[in-house]
Amino acid sequence: MIEISNLTVQFGGVKPINDLTVTLNSRISGLIGPNGAGKTTLLNVFSGFVTPVRGSVAVNGQMLTGVAPHLRANLGLRRTFQTDQIADDLTLFENVLAVADHAGLSSHDAEQDVKAAIEYVGLSKRLNRRGSDLSTEERHLAEIAKALIGRPILVMLDEPGAGMSESESQHLERVIRGIPDYCGAQVFLIDHDVELIAACCDETMVLDFGKLLALGPTHEVLQDAEVQKAYLGGFEELGVAA
Amino acid sequence: MNSLLPFLVVGISVGSVYALSGVGLVVLYRASGVVNFAYGALGGLAAMVCWQLIDLEYADWLGWVVGIGVATLLSWGYGRFIAPSLTHQDRIVRAMATLGFALMIMGMAQWYWGDDPRRLVLPTDSGGLEVDGRRLISYTRLLALVLAAGMTASMLWLLAKTPLGLRMRALQSNRVLSGLLGVRVKNVDTWAWVIAGVFAGVTGLFMGNMVRLNPTVLTFLVIPAMAAAVVGRLVSLPLTVFGGLLIGVIESMTALIPEISRYGSSSAFVVAILAILWQQRSGIGLSRDNSHLE
């Protein structure tokens, strides 16, 4: 469960997040909003890179304020980044193992965990390929594999589908939808791709310049008139099934 | 106080040469993002060429002009032909490349002229400002002070009031965007290197006169110059001048305290270290574009 209480973030004169209070409880929750609406900033608050001026965030009752950024992974927090962060000169296996190194597992368990995660996202064939030789899709999937290591409680995905083709997106959908079953973690998905959100997320929240615009079951939110006006600009044109 | 005065004077005059070097470095860094390790080497070459011409009985002014000209020419050449191949790499790499350039120049100069003790004599050495019958400051040092002030002021004016200065500031702010907006990046860059070359030549002549006329020594005088630039956070001309003067004065004043007088030549470095630590004292935070930590 994700609890955001009265969260306010301020950079100079700008408030990317303005008094936000939200509780997200479903298996997979989504976040959409126009560029600059504060989506990545919200993730950065969770990761500890940004300190809010007011308010707090908590995951499964555990308050995150004051916890050092690199220790949040120990608490079960995992995230991916918009630009992939795969080390070029390590193999895929080593890249994911690098995360497992810090998950407090024995070396044998770590290896098993890594192989299982890589197999889950469908990259077993690329186990020993160097990071620089992986394709974009493979890198994004590798990022997700890194996020499934250990015993995650919350997996936050920041635009995991950027630059993917149709078939790749469908594979991604399957991967994301299966995460709660794979490792028991709650998923928080941020993306521009409304189809992906609609396919994966049970509930969705909409941020509009720091403020909550809508929250609820995905199909309801996507059909909300306010949301359509602010963000989607006419639902019918997108052709997404309700 | 009277006994302090000579030290102060020497300190300010050496400091003004440091300041001048620092300004040259900063102008180039602002426009092109390159910390120029070859600055001292170019200055050293200018000094050696000048000395050589004077030694061959040419007119003094010819020596100065050719010396400064050589430094400017090499600096322009580097900026025009070598620096462009590196623009896509990060700042460290581009700075290291100038180091390579410095090694080449220093090696050639040291090989050609060797370690024989020499002196670069400027005509202003022989006269000076007198107070109560005692020489307060030689004309050379006075000239250094005046030039430091003058050249810095002209740089400030250039950056603030001229179209070229505007383009330089645009480049510093965002290189890629400036290029897209139509600023002729290569052109502006080249001008920055030319200016740096002139500064290097002038400061080289002064250093050759005031410190020592030796290619290797002059090459490594770039380090105190960088110390001054560091005080100015690599971007502020007035602060750089202040830094240079501060370093010069501290260096000179250490002679008064017997315990630390032998460490005097490390003043520049200590000042720079303290400046860096002070400037970087805030903790890790997210960069402005949210893309990385700094």
Place this chain on the structure above:
Amino acid sequence: MYKKDKPDVVPGTPIQRVIPIWVTLGVIGLLGPLLFSSYWLNTMTSVACLSLAASTVALLYGQFGMVSLAQFALSGVGGWFCLRLIHGWGMPFEAALVLGGLIAALFGLAVGLPAMRMRGLYLALLTLMVAAAFQVVVNVIGFPDGGTGWAGKVINGQRALIERPWLATTDASYFRYTLVWLAAGMGWIEWLRCTKSGRSWALIRKSEAAAIAGGVSVLRYKAWAFAVGGFLAGLAGGLIAGLNGQLDNTGFPVSQSILLFALVVVGGAYNWVGSLFAGLLIRALPALLNDHGVDGNLSNVFFGFALLVSLIQGRKGLAGQLADFYKYVRTSRIVEGSVTWGAIAIVLGLIFEALGWGSFAGTFFIALIAILFRMVIPGVCWLLLGFFGKRFQDGVEDGEAWLSLRLARGMQAMGWVPDHRLLKRTLNWLFIGCFVGWIAWGVFDVPFEIALAIIWLAMALKVGFEILAYPYVLPLRKRLDERFPKPLASYR
């Protein structure tokens, strides 16, 4: 889509990555004293110490992109404390060496910790200032040489030297002793690189934010790298102290620190061989030039040029480019080559010894050098040509192939049917013979004709063996190909 032709990489266990280092250094250690004159032996010991220092520069630059220009100054610190501990407390050499290293590690941390948060450029400037300050300080207080007072400096009177460790009193044994430390240090770094530390470092290098999100404490791992770098640099300083029994006030100038970094970039910061190149370049090259009456300053010109070129071409350095060149060579060929050539070198050595033309060791070594050159020269030439651009490189390669083909065709027309590849190899060997002969004459004082004879004989033996034994060799070759099918590159 993904590049189909890139091989998968079998990372290899840490031991597999460390063994090549030990084997190479072991061979050098065994053969070096047999062939180097006393002067060159000491030079090479120096080279080993500098390679150790260089490997710490490479560690910080290759793993983090952090430019530390203070590593050689840290060597000075380590050397200072090593001398002080021996003179002041009579510690055994090894203990003082290690303690000196630990203290240097502390200094390294002191410099590195504030620098953790800095962008690369500021770190470079900070370390530059530290190295410059160190030069001044050490010039004033000097290195300990048996005196009293906290600095341990003798004012008037005889300066004391420290003694070499009891295991390693002669030049030859000290050379091997240093190589043991070098192997241990470089082995340690390589081992760290392929385990948890190296993986965490790689994550940090790619993105600090991602590393933190993955649970890596950036502070701790950067500090660790600085500590390792400082420790090994300090060790290097102590080893230099042991070589001469003392250290000179002017022995650790900031110019050496800068040059060390420059040559690490030239040699290659991403590969342990690069550190060896750096050590050779900074110490052996000027000595070699001096031997032949060339001014040492010109080596600076060369270094500057090499640095420029390395940076423009992508920073992998000599070692990296050589690795690239040989990346796709099949392992089976290397195994086969090593076995046959090793056998030929041994045979030649025995023959020459029996006939009294030269010692077994010397002949063996020269043959080995020649083989090494045969394998390396194409790569090195390719590298040097690369200074002039890729098109030039390709052009010369095409030209060489065209020339040998034409020559072969011409000879065919005259009634003799050589394989054009055989011809190309013969030409290569003629050239290599002269080149290695010149080096053997210059460095090892071997008569030019003898060296030439060895090399050409070796070539003749190899060719003769291939021609005569071809039918027997072919099935063996097939078996080797099956056993080691992958290119060398895939065994990282």
